[in-house]
Structures are given as structure tokens and as C-alpha cells.
Amino acid sequence: MITVAICGCGNRGLFAYASLSKIVPDRMKIVAGADIRPERLVMLREMYGVSEDMCFDSDEELLSQPKLADAMIISTQDRQHVGEAVRALELGYDLICEKPISPELSECLRLQDKVHETGRHVVIGHVLRYTPFYSTVKEIVERGEIGKVRTIDATENVGYYHFAHSFVRGNWRREDETSPMILAKCCHDMDYLRWIADSPCVSVASHGALSWFRPEYAPKGAGTRCSLDCPEEVRARCPFDAEKIYLTGKYGFDRRGDAWPQNVVASEPTREKLEKALREGPYGRCVYHCDNDVFDHQTVLMNFENGITATFTTSAFSDEIYRTIKITGTEGELYGHMEKDLVVVKRFGEEEKTYDLSSKKGEFKGHGGGDAGLANAFVKLLEEGGEGLTSVDASVESHAMALAAHESALNGGAAVKLSDFIEKNR
Ligand SMILES: NC(=O)c1ccc[n+]([C@@H]2O[C@H](COP(=O)([O-])OP(=O)(O)OC[C@H]3O[C@@H](n4cnc5c(N)ncnc54)[C@H](O)[C@@H]3O)[C@@H](O)[C@H]2O)c1
Known part of the structure; x- marks a missing residue:
């Protein structure tokens, strides 16, 4: 039985990974938690049966106790993660840490150093890798079904209502409070692109802007x-x-x-x-009269060490929330639509093959099954040992890609070399 404390009982803290404890109550139990909002602690007690003396009214209170559980979920806001995670590692917790690790690359590198120093298990919340959709795409590529990959073209369509909710009116509307949109929303995409390319990213260039949610367009x-x-x-x-x-x-x-x-x-x-x-x-609030500053669309061009080139576009302006991917290889091509649970492979000159993944998501639907998939993989990691799929080392690369893309966009699209960018922020 893996016992877990939750630092930050917000939307992710209470509803994402912790819910696994209801599906496999013999493997995971929520035993403690902290939040500055009293009503969230009431929910923590009611949802997971946490006793009153194990509910704390801040991260500091929780982290000033001796170790209370095997693991901790760090699910406060973007700029709080690293300080809490470093302290939790010192106390001996293994961690699920929400993405982004931090909007500052130097802070991501600080956590990476601490993880290496303590040798604890830390999994970053890149849930997409645990979905049937992206793991199937990865397997098809690894099997060589489309030959050697040459290009990847991915999109993230945020959905007009999701964008208005999170990035205009809500929590992630301002860079100085949370992160640039390309990090907050798309470090997942940078992460699976790096994973599928299976090679370090050498350079990125990007254009993007806040083009619509401003008073002049009301x-x-x-x-x-x-x-x-x-x-x-x-x-x-x-x-x-x-x-x-x-x-x-x-x-x-x-x-x-x-x-x-x-x-x-x-x-x-x-x-x-x-x-x-x-x-x-x-x-x-009216979406044209908020205090938001994050981009509402952005395109990134990436060049990987093994010669693969990739483009990624995110946009606020879609009716539905969905991601797509198109991969070309030397022997065929692949098209995937995550929300339709569909991957189509066409080897050159052969009949196309369709993978319907709708039956594979399991009991949880959050992030295409990725929330439960990540929590399950984390519990298994603690039970059996081994390497976590979304380790800090892998995650830091995706954060560097996203932050370098942001820097490029702020500088008129000039290419940013990743190794220089990481060194500059070390
Ligand atoms: N992996 C994913 O796909 C994914 C999806 C959405 C959000 N996120 C990330 O998860 C994190 C949490 O997002 P959310 O949507 O749950 O936000 P949220 O605002 O609902 O939750 C954050 C919680 O932290 C609490 N909090 C703030 N300061 C605190 C403190 N000092 N001590 C204890 N608690 C404190 C808040 O009261 C709130 O309940 C963010 O970093 C976000 O970027 C990840």
C-alpha cells in the first residue's frame, strides 16, 4: 500500500492522480494534504477519508511535519512546485510533481540536481505519454511500421471555451503569475515530440502572439x-x-x-x-477586458539531432479541444486524432490500417486516460522500482524547448540553440 500526501488540493490535486486510490484502494491511499482554502480540506476529508489532524492549511505546515507518507503529489500553482518539491525530497518523499516544473529553466535545473542528489523517484505530470493514443503512436514508430521518421507535424487545438476559461479569465492568463502559454499548455507536446523523435532537440524557432483577447477587439x-x-x-x-x-x-x-x-x-x-x-x-469578466497577456496562438519549428524536423501549432481558436499528429517516414505515413482515439497508418502502396483505441482508456477519461495511467505507473514504480517514464531529466528537455520557443517568439522568430539556452540558464 503506497500512502500519499497532497500538497495543493485544487482541481488536479483532488481529482487527477489521487482518484486512482478509489480504483485500487489496496495499492494507494491518500493520508494527508494541505491547501490554503479551508473548503478544499473539507473536500479532501470527505473524498478520501483523511483525518482532520492530517489536513494542513499551507504547504509550509505540511512540509514542516516529519514525513507523513511514502509519496507526495505536488499540485499547487506553477511557481510553487520547485520549492515544495526540493523540501519534500529532503524529507524523503517520492514525488508526482505537476507540470510545468517551473517557468524558470534555472529552477527546473535546480530540481533536477536535487533529484540526482537524493536518488528519489520523481515523475513529472506529462500525462500524454501514458495515454493509449500517444503510446500507440510511439510503438508504431518504434516498430518501424512507417520506416525512419522524417517529419512530425502536431497540433493542439485548445478550444475557444477552454482558452477563455484558463488563459483569458483564469489561472494561466498571465505569464508573471504562472507561465507562458507554450509552457503551461504545450510542455506536454514538446515532451511527446522529443519522445517520439527519440533524439535531443538541437534548435527551435517560433512565432506567436496575443492577437485577439484585447480591448481593441471588443x-x-x-x-x-x-x-x-x-x-x-x-x-x-x-x-x-x-x-x-x-x-x-x-x-x-x-x-x-x-x-x-x-x-x-x-x-x-x-x-x-x-x-x-x-x-x-x-x-x-468580458474576455476583451481582462488582465491577460499570454499568447493565443503559436507555431514552433524544431530540429532534432537525428535529422527529424517537426512543427507544432497551438491555437485558442477551435470549437472542440483536440490534438492531432501527422508523421511521415521513409516507408509510410501516420495520422492520429487523439480525441477520436484514432490512428491511421498508411505504408506506401499498401492498404491503410486503422487503430481504434476507444476501448483502451479504462475507467478514467481525464486526459485521454493519461491521468490514471500516470498515477498507476507511479505506484508501480514505487512497488517494483525501475525507471519512471516521465523523469525529471526528460521533462527538463521539454521545458527548455518550450521556453526557448517563447524566447524565439519574443525575438521575432530567431532560432535558439538548445545547448546554449540551457547553459545560459544554468
Ligand atoms: N498534468 C496536466 O495535464 C495538468 C493539467 C492542468 C493543470 N496542471 C498543473 O497542475 C497545477 C495545479 O493546477 P490546478 O488546475 O489544480 O490549479 P488549482 O488552482 O485548482 O489548484 C492549486 C491549489 O493549490 C492551492 N494552494 C495555493 N497556495 C498554496 C499553499 N501555499 N499551500 C497549499 N496549497 C496552496 C490552491 O488553493 C489550490 O487549491 C498547476 O501547476 C497546473 O499547471 C497540470
Whole structure:
């Protein structure tokens, strides 16, 4: 039985990896946790049966106790992870640490050094590698089904409502509070691109911008809060209207109940709680009148040491949330659509072969099955030993790629050599 403490009982802390303990209660048990919001500690007790004396009102309180569990999940906000993780390693915990490790490459390198020094197991939350979708793509490439890989072309379509929720109104809207979008959202993509290319990335170049969610693009007559001062005729045409997103629309409360993103807007949301939050809180703001600064679209060009070239595009502007990948090889090509659970392989001159992965996600749907997959792999790692798939060493490379892409975009697209970039930040 692996016992676990949760540092930061927010959306990820309570609902992602910890939920595995309900599926395999004989292998994983949540025994302690910390959050600065008292209502989250109440939820921790109710969801996982954690006793009151094992609930702490801050990361500092939790980390000033002697070691309380075998492992810790670090799931506070982006800039808090490294300080907590370093302290937890000193106390002897093995860790699941949420991505991004940190928006500062120097801090990522600090954690890497500490992991090497302590020799503890640390898995970073790159959940996509644990999905049936990306692991199937990786296996097909490794089997040589399409020959030797030459190019990879990947997309991450964030979804207009997800982008408005997280990157305009919500937690990841500002670089100085969390991370640049290419790191916050796409270090996963940098990670699986490096993994599939199976070679270090030599250089990156990138263009991107915050091009739309700014006051100058607000519809004529728009207010500053959707449900308070924005005229009906403006709201009727606005896809980003907060009431549509959180209450009446395809993913809103009336159709999907208290699921994400409603459960971020209010803890244990009801319609009344949500209406109040939209009148008073950050999620009711007009998307053209927020204090956001992160990019809303970006393209990255990558060159790997083994000669593979790759492009990656992320955009706020899609109806659905989905990722795609196209790989060309010397003997065939591969196309994949993650949310459709579909991979198609076409060897040159042969019939195409379709892999339908929809039955493989298991009980959990979070991140295409990746949340549960990562937690399960972590527990297995602690039970049996060995190497974690998403180690700090692998993760630091993906962080360097994302941060170098951001630097390139800020400098008009000039290519950034990864080895120089890492040395400069050491
Ligand atoms: N792996 C993934 O796919 C994935 C997906 C989404 C988010 N994330 C990452 O997970 C992390 C958490 O994201 P989230 O959506 O759960 O955010 P969240 O804001 O819901 O959770 C963070 C929690 O930390 C708590 N907290 C803040 N300061 C604290 C302190 N000093 N001590 C204890 N608790 C404190 C907050 O009250 C909150 O409950 C972020 O770094 C985010 O980038 C990863």
C-alpha cells in the first residue's frame, strides 16, 4: 500500500492522480494534504477519508511535519512546485510533481540536481505519454511500421471555451503569475515530440502572439462583465459570453452539471453559486477586458539531432479541444486524432490500417486516460522500482524547448540553440 500526501488540493490535486486510490484502494491511499482554502480540506476529508489532524492549511505546515507518507503529489500553482518539491525530497518523499516544473529553466535545473542528489523517484505530470493514443503512436514508430521518421507535424487545438476559461479569465492568463502559454499548455507536446523523435532537440524557432483577447477587439458596445453590463444583442453573438460557457452552453451547468470548468468557478457548484461567481468573480469578466497577456496562438519549428524536423501549432481558436499528429517516414505515413482515439497508418502502396483505441482508456477519461495511467505507473514504480517514464531529466528537455520557443517568439522568430539556452540558464 503506497500512502500519499497532497500538497495543493485544487482541481488536479483532488481529482487527477489521487482518484486512482478509489480504483485500487489496496495499492494507494491518500493520508494527508494541505491547501490554503479551508473548503478544499473539507473536500479532501470527505473524498478520501483523511483525518482532520492530517489536513494542513499551507504547504509550509505540511512540509514542516516529519514525513507523513511514502509519496507526495505536488499540485499547487506553477511557481510553487520547485520549492515544495526540493523540501519534500529532503524529507524523503517520492514525488508526482505537476507540470510545468517551473517557468524558470534555472529552477527546473535546480530540481533536477536535487533529484540526482537524493536518488528519489520523481515523475513529472506529462500525462500524454501514458495515454493509449500517444503510446500507440510511439510503438508504431518504434516498430518501424512507417520506416525512419522524417517529419512530425502536431497540433493542439485548445478550444475557444477552454482558452477563455484558463488563459483569458483564469489561472494561466498571465505569464508573471504562472507561465507562458507554450509552457503551461504545450510542455506536454514538446515532451511527446522529443519522445517520439527519440533524439535531443538541437534548435527551435517560433512565432506567436496575443492577437485577439484585447480591448481593441471588443465588439462595439460590449460591457466589462457579461451578466452585469453587456447588452443582450452583443452577448447573443459572442461565443465567449460567460453565461453561455458556464451555465447554458454545450459544456455549461444546465447540460453537464458540476463538471469542469464549473467546478473551478465555484467549489461544489450549484446554479446559484455559479451565478454569483459570474457576477462577482474573475470568470464573469468580458474576455476583451481582462488582465491577460499570454499568447493565443503559436507555431514552433524544431530540429532534432537525428535529422527529424517537426512543427507544432497551438491555437485558442477551435470549437472542440483536440490534438492531432501527422508523421511521415521513409516507408509510410501516420495520422492520429487523439480525441477520436484514432490512428491511421498508411505504408506506401499498401492498404491503410486503422487503430481504434476507444476501448483502451479504462475507467478514467481525464486526459485521454493519461491521468490514471500516470498515477498507476507511479505506484508501480514505487512497488517494483525501475525507471519512471516521465523523469525529471526528460521533462527538463521539454521545458527548455518550450521556453526557448517563447524566447524565439519574443525575438521575432530567431532560432535558439538548445545547448546554449540551457547553459545560459544554468
Ligand atoms: N498534468 C496536466 O495535464 C495538468 C493539467 C492542468 C493543470 N496542471 C498543473 O497542475 C497545477 C495545479 O493546477 P490546478 O488546475 O489544480 O490549479 P488549482 O488552482 O485548482 O489548484 C492549486 C491549489 O493549490 C492551492 N494552494 C495555493 N497556495 C498554496 C499553499 N501555499 N499551500 C497549499 N496549497 C496552496 C490552491 O488553493 C489550490 O487549491 C498547476 O501547476 C497546473 O499547471 C497540470
